[in-house]
Amino acid sequence: MLKFTDEHEWLKIEGDVATVGITAHAAEQLGDLVFVELPETGAALDKGATAATVESVKAASDVYCPLDGEIVETNQAIVDDPSLVNSDPQGAGWFFKLKLSDPSAVNALLDEAAYKELIA
Amino acid sequence: MDDHSPLKQTPLHALHVSLGARMVPFAGYDMPVQYPAGVMKEHLQTRSAAGLFDVSHMGQIILRPKSGKIEDAALALEKLVPVDVLGLAEGRQRYGLFTNDKGGILDDLMIANRGDHLFLVVNASCKDEDFAHLQKHLGETCELSLLDDRALIALQGPRAECVLAELWADIATMRFMDVAEADLHDVPCIISRSGYTGEDGFEISIPSASAEDVTRRILEHPDVMPIGLGARDSLRLEAGLCLYGNDIDTTTTPVEAGLEWAMQTARRAGGAREGGFPGADTILRQFAGGAGRRRVGLKPEGKAPVRGGAPLFADAEGKVPVGTVTSGGFGPSADHPVAMGYVDIAHTANGTQVFAEVRGKYLPVTVAALPFITPTYKR
Incomplete structure (x- = not known):
């Protein structure tokens, strides 16, 4: 199941774990990324907390935790090569995997059609 | 800034939009921060070939001596800048600073000797204040005009000379900081060999009515790409050049900013026209003893x-x-x-x-x- 937030993140949900990244729209708006900082594995984050930081040539932006949960895995590949987020934002450019405190909370997120309408 | 005040547009605004630029407010103007290529490619393009920048938001000011003698305009301007303007030869340009009574920096600027007048280029965010400052202190000596009918573009990078040589063969005879007049596509332009990227390159003042036409033709050259403010900032930062409002302002002196090179011998202690600019006591004391x-x-x-x-x-x-x-x-x-x-x-x-x-x-x-x-x- 693929869900979106109005902060331009995508969540691919498998059981109680969500793989989280930023949308192609967000990646394009940010421009060429040169630095990514990811959360620590094991960190418990609340919805809306700063989970990651991305920097383009010009500016730094925060990536927020889309739901309450615990970070169970992070994608070192985008730390080593931030341009992966620009070239494949909804694939190899994923950020982290989040074990959801309340898997039913995903129902409140946007589906793909609603997200497309948001950025239209 | 008041969100409701309408943003000004440069004569190249429609061109930026047609090229797919992302436009942002900058110094009261609606300016291109990047084009579809993106900041990274635009930056590298400028260092490897040539990049074209719209800098029409900057202020272009003419100081014309009422006496008809350029020396009078030069000496008048020296009262506001710690720069040797009198020693600036015709057809030459030099970097300068407006200082205040505390030795702080009001703006940085380029000063060109155009024979019968001085031609200044000042920062967009300071241009109205700079013009009022000049009017107040030089109004008796000089006729001043803040040009609102000329665009300013910069062509920067190792291919800039070749690109412009196809329009004006003599451009190759210009040295860094030379200023000349030439027709580009039959439009009379003022060209300086200078810029804000650390690369060889040129800044070209063009009458507004012809600016889009001349700029489009330069952009047709395969070595040239349009460059936005994003790459302009990363280029100047790598080149160690100050951005007014960030790296220098009224709280920083020329000595603190490491800009002693912009103060020629004539204006330093023991020079022929030592001091005589705002904040000279502080600046010359720091020059001797450090900041x-x-x-x-x-x-x-x-x-x-x-x-x-x-x-x-x-x-x-x-x-x-x-x-x-x-x-x-x-x-x-x-x-x-x-x-x-x-x-x-x-x-x-x-x-x-x-x-x-x-x-x-x-x-x-x-x-x-x-x-x-x-x-x-x-x-």
Whole structure:
């Protein structure tokens, strides 16, 4: 199941774990990324907390935790090569995997059609 | 700024929009921050071939001596800048600074001797204040005009000379900081061999009515790409050039900013026209004895960019403050983060390690020589 937030993140949900990244729209708006900082594995984050930081040539932006949960895995590949987020934002450019405190909370997120309408 | 005040447009606004630029408010103008290629490609294009910038938002000012003698305009302007204007030969340009009574910097500018008048280029955000300042102090000696009928573009990079030589063969005879008049596509232009990127290149003042036509034709050359404000900032930062409002302002003196080179011998202690500019006491005292702090290059040791405003400390715990970052980002040509800022004089030696506070962490940063690239000016 693929869900979106109005902060331009995508969540691919498998059981109680969500793989989280930023949308192609967000990646394009940010421009060429040169630095990514990811959360620590094991960190418990609340919805809306700063989970990651991305920097383009010009500016730094925060990536927020889309739901309450615990970070169970992070994608070192985008730390080593931030341009992966620009070239494949909804694939190899994923950020982290989040074990959801309340898997039913995903129902409140946007589906793909609603997200497309948001950025239209 | 008042969100409701309408943004001004340069004569090239429609061109930017047609090229797919992302437009942002800058100094009261709606300006291109990047084109579809993006900041990284635009930056590297400028260093490897040629990049075209719209800098029409900057102020172009003419100072015409009422006496008809250029020396009178030069001496009048010397009352406001610590620069040798009298010694500036016809057809030559030089960097300058307007100073205030405390020795702070009101703006930085380019000054050209155009034979019967001086031609100034000042920052967009300061141009109305600069013009009022000039009017107040030079109004008796000079006829002043802030031109509103000319665009200004910059063509920068190693291919800039070849591109323009197809329009005007004599351009190759110009040296760094020369200023000349020439027709480009039958339009009378004022061309200087200067810029804000660390590359060889030119700035071209064009009558507004013809600006889009001339610019489109230059952009047709396969070596040229349009470049937005984003890459303009990363290019000038790698080149170690100050951005007014970030790296220099009314609270920084020319000596603190490391801009002593902009004060020629004639205006220094013992020179033929020593002092005689606002803040001369402070500036000449600092010139002789040094200032308590100084602008330096800063190379973050890790991959994280360190941005303007980040506090600097002598220690990794953030206990002993030693300065502030004034500009910082990623240097696409340097291929690492680059920054500049002010540090206490004890920490200015190249190789000194300090720590920048970024998101609650203290990141190691090394004081480094500016610029971060090797300039290719054709001296």
